Amino acid sequence: MSERWPWLRWVFLxxxxxxxxxxxLAQRQAEVDVSYARSPSGKDTVSEGDAGELSGATLPSVAELTDMxxxxxxxxxxGAVAGWDEARVTRAIGDADIRILVAPPGLTDKQQKQLADVKNATIRIIGTDLHGSTYQVVPDRLAEWRATFVTGDVTGLLLTLIAAERDQPGPPEIDPFSWRAPTAAELDPVANDLRAGGLHLAAGATLAKRPQTAAFGGQRPLVAAFPRQPPGQPVPEYGPTLATLFPDQPILVMYGNWIGYYGPHAGEFADVTAAGFYARFGDRLSGYAYPQANVLGTYLDQVTDVRYAGLFDRPLPYRPLDPLRVALPALPWLFGACVLAFLALSARSVLGPRTAPRTPPGRLAGLTTLAIELSxxxxxxxxxxxxxxxxxxxxxLAENLPDRHVARLLxxxxxxxxxxxxDLGRAEYRPANYLVGELAWRD
Known part of the structure; x- marks a missing residue:
């Protein structure tokens, strides 16, 4: 083949x-857009210094705190808000000299440095943010974030930090938080306010108005806001009951800085959003006194971004067929096949033909030699x-007659x-054995 079409190997190359x-070219880097549509969420509203996160608390001097x-x-x-199970913590401390300084949230950087200068404070708690002499502990589960922000209970975190200070194994995980069903007297005012204006503000809540948001596809959520709940007591869980009273409506329930979503598609995105939100902002929320409006606004931005990602209740956009994307996995294999074909044809060109010539003059010469042998x-x-x-x-051949006529004679x-x-019984003189490459002589 390479002798008949010598250019073929270059075609493969x-x-x-x-x-x-x-x-x-298909491997070039391109901007990746993972959104179903351009999310209309705003920028993060939590920024240091202008979001109402400073409480304005005053502190005693370093010397006074040391004496205390x-x-x-x-x-x-x-103003301190952190609480814990005193019996468990006392047992964990034992006879170790561990001293705990509990401060309110929302301190300035200067005030936080002032607390760090109190050398006899083994553990410093600012809001619900815990620091030891070497370590800082933060929640790593939604249950811990919930207990911290709903009631201010830091028992589990504090036991972990005490174990680290005493160079002991960490304690088993505990969940001091529990829900209870709200009574009729507790539920009625909440439900009535939501029916009247879509917003219930309990005494002590810092939320001022019902938010406007694109997080729920044009539906404005119902919001019930409560202050931080007392630690060590079951907390009334309004969400499931409100979801029954207001079906197919998005409902947000706030306890302090904890936000729970109840409503359509809650199982699809609520936990994902909460985990992302508190993992990202939990450290700031623990140590500062952000108003509930700021916390809720940032949470709704997170919900908007997650839902507009197209992963949950929205259909994915149509994606036209891309032939290159479909064929791309086969390109390396086609490349390998072309290279092998080029190498094979090149080897034939270098080594020369391994069969008898296929042109009429070559066939004529071979058969003439055999006829002389047999004569x-x-x-x-x-x-x-x-x-x-x-x-x-x-x-x-001498008269340049057509090759087909010559082939019939040969x-x-x-x-x-x-x-x-x-007839001679000499197999070695049969053309198929005497001449090289019997296949090349077939017509």
Whole structure:
């Protein structure tokens, strides 16, 4: 094949090169847009210094705080919100000299550095943010975030930090938080406010108005806001009951800085959104006194971004068929096949043909040589016919007659020579064995 079409191997080589170029161009980096649509959420509303996160609390001096801790192992400053199971914590401390300073949330950077200068404070708690002499502990589960933000209970975190200070194994995980069903007297005012204006504000809540948001596809959520709940007591769970009273409506229930969603598709995105939100902002929310409006606004932005990602209740956009994307996995295999074909044809060109010539002159020469060999062994009529056919083929070539006519004469000569060799019982003189590459002689 390479002798008949010597340019063929270069076609394979150029094809391989073209496949490499196409494949490499397809690997270029491009901007990835994972959104179903452009999310209309706003920017993060939580930014230091202008979001109402500073409480304006005042602190005693470093010397005064040091003296206070010398007298008492636990010093709780006015406005402190963190609480814990005192019996468990006392048992965990044992006879170790661990002193705890509990401060209110929303301190300035200068005030936080002031607390760090209190050297006899083993553990410092600012809001619900816990720091030890070496370590800081933060929640890593939604249950811990919920307990921290709903009630201010830091029992589990505090036990973990005490174990680290005492160089002991961490305690088993505990969940001091529990829900209870709200009573009729608790539920009625909440439901009535939601029916009247879509917003219920309990005494102590800092939320001012019902938010506007694109998080729920044009539906404005119902919102019930409560202050931080007392630690150590079951918390009334309004969400499931409100979802029954207001079906197919998005409902948000806030306890302090904890936000729960109840309503359509809650199982699809609520936990994902909560985990992402508190993992991202939980550290800031623990140590600062952000108003509920700021916290809720940032949470709704997170919900909007997640829902507009097209992963949950929205259908994915139509994506037209891209032939290149479909064929791309096959390009390396096509490249390999073209390279192998080029190498095979190149090897044939270097090593030369391994069969007898396939052109009429070459076939004529081979059969003529065989006829001369057989003429010394036989005078059969078939040999005479073969010699006549070979002579006719030679004349046809000299006169430039069509190749098809020459091929018929050579085929007839080969058939007669084969008959002579079989009659002699000499298999080695049969054209198929005597001439190299028997397949090349078939017509």
């Amino acid at each position: 150029l094809t391989a090169a073209a496949l490499v170029v196409v494949f490499l 801790l010398d007298k008492d192992k636990v010093v709780r400053l006015p 010394g062994l036989s005078h059969a009529p078939a040999l005479a016919r073969a010699l006549v056919a070979l002579q006719a083929a030679r004349s046809a 085929t007839a000569a080969r058939r007669d020579l084969d008959t002579v060799a079989r």
